[in-house]
Ligand code: C2E
């Protein structure tokens with residue numbers, strides 16, 4: 183017997199189906215976005231609403247067919263159907279947040295959901311129309327089962343797609359309508375499979391009560407659905423606001439982070455960024471990161487640039503030079519500003535040779551002048567590098583070591599780079615020891631002056647003595663080559679230098695008082711001391727205090743004082759006004775020796791030992807030395823050759839009618855011993871060639 187669905191109930195079941203689909207979509211969206219944060223009560227409500235939605239949809243659908251027949255509902259089966267529908271809902275709620283999963287997972291889910299769908303359907307049918315299992319047509323059942331599988335599959339895909347993007351309300355409604363329609367269609371196809379060979383009771387009445395029951399079920403179900411959907415929608419809205427707020431907070435946090443991590447002047451990251459970055463690199467270091475190199479960069483003359491072109495000009499200079507440095511560094515390396523004119527960068531998996539190349543490139547670009555307005559200024563840089571194996575370093579040490587290396591690069595004459603090494607640490611410790619020992623050296627009377635005679639080679643006459651400082655310290659005898667640079671750095675050179683000059687002048691005065699022949703004393707003066715604007719004044723007051731004629735005192739300077747020629751020329755003039763003599767020491771060792779003698783009037787040219795050493799056996803060296811001697815003479819200066827150690831050297835130099843100084847004649851000696859050497863020369867002028875060497 184053919185069965186035809188009641189038309190008004192078809193409409194009603196379609197509405198319930200669409201409403202259920204709509205709620206399903208909202209709940210799915212809600213569950214997948216809220217994930218674990220859903221309260222268990224909301225979950226239960228969602229399951230109940232969905233379960234009753236599924237089941238109500240079935241019941242109304244079945245009633246649609248049953249409107250014109252008499253039947254006795256079996257409530258225990260209907261209750262079981264409702265429970266099964268809730269189980270189906272619970273299963274869906276459980277798997278939605280997990281996403282679609284693997285192929286086998288998906289197959290498992292589809293089969294289980296399809297089975298539950300069919301079970302709900304069968305229980306609904308049995309509960310209302312007392313359908314027995316035997317009444318089912320196998321072929322129709324198989325067909326409907328395949329359809330359910332297909333629909334479940336597309337249902338999952340559909341859910342997955344709508345999960346991936348934010349859905350608008352309109353889209354959600356369209357989706358719900360499609361889903362609802364498909365479900366309704368499926369239901370009627372599916373239900374038909376049961377009726378092909380069913381014998382139903384005769385018609386009784388107009389079936390109004392069936393329609394009323396269906397409407398009642400629809401009402402209850404709709405109420406539940408609306409309630410659940412509404413709760414989910416309200417919470418989703420709150421979630422959206424919350425997400426929006428969170429995004430805003432995150433954006434301002436990011437803005438703040440960028441500000442806090444960026445140097446406002448140059449736009450490169452600042453020290454906070456660098457430390458955080460380094461920490462991060464070290465923390466996340468896996469087996470691939472073996473070494474880290476940190477390079478610290480400091481401008482040598484930034485202070486003078488600021489003085490020359492003002493603070494704003496200095497800022498402009500930094501901005502421009504930073505661009506230049508960035509261009510030299512590979513993209514993977516980020517330059518950061520540590521402070522004032524100090525910059526830093528880290529190199530992962532650094533090799534010594536690469537770091538060296540990088541530093542050389544930086545030295546080159548830093549040398550080129552920068553144009554600021556009308557002026558062009560330049561400042562060399564010094565670089566300190568620390569390169570360590572990742573497994574044995576911490577970032578604080580890394581930076582400290584680079585800092586020490588930078589310090590050593592600066593001490594070694596700037597515009598250079600140094601790698602940190604344990605020896606460097608030793609020398610820095612030694613330097614610190616010397617620095618602190620120097621503070622007390624004068625007060626403790628640890629200094630003394632030794633005198634080395636200067637001999638006129640032709641006559642064998644002693645014409646002067648060079649005063650050389652000696653320090654017998656708590657650290658033992660420290661040579662001047664070691665402690666003078668430290669004294670220059672810590673500023674102690676001013677008081678020490680003054681003491682040497684006074685001491686030498688007092689000694690000269692004592693010799694003069696004893697009636698000894700007229701000689702001069704040469705006193706070494708370091709660049710720092712010489713460039714002190716009060717230097718000439720100090721010299722003058724010492725001369726007055728010791729009552730020594732200015733012409734008997736010679737100040738030995740090196741070409742390094744000529745870096746700032748204008749200042750140097752002024753100071754030289756002041757000294758010449760006083761009447762002291764001026765000698766250029768260690769001539770021939772630097773690059774700008776000629777520049778030094780070209781610009782100032784000097785009294786003595788002291789040729790460095792290194793030039794004399796090469797003379798024997800080398801005609802070229804001899805030619806150079808002869809030219810320098812000639813140059814000195816042409817400038818009207820006395821020429822002294824330092825470091826004469828052998829008779830052969832002395833004989834060779836004698837022909838040039840110059841002055842000699844060196845161990846051959848005498849080592850630098852304390853005044854009393856120096857006088858004995860001097861006396862020998864007075865006794866036998868020809869003693870020049872048989873000089874007694876006293877130690
Ligand atoms: P300098 O002014 O060139 O002094 C000459 C150096 O050569 C002295 O070394 C002297 O002992 C050494 N010398 C002299 N003849 C010979 C020789 O035949 N063979 C060899 N191998 N060496 C010879 P010293 O005394 O160790 O001084 C080293 C440097 O320290 C000096 O070089 C000078 O630049 C600096 N210095 C010494 N005393 C003072 C001082 O009172 N003030 C300042 N600012 N610097 C000083």
Ligand code: MG
Nearest residue numbers: 648706738767
């Ligand atoms: Mg000297």
Ligand code: MG
Nearest residue numbers: 767768788824
């Ligand atoms: Mg010298």
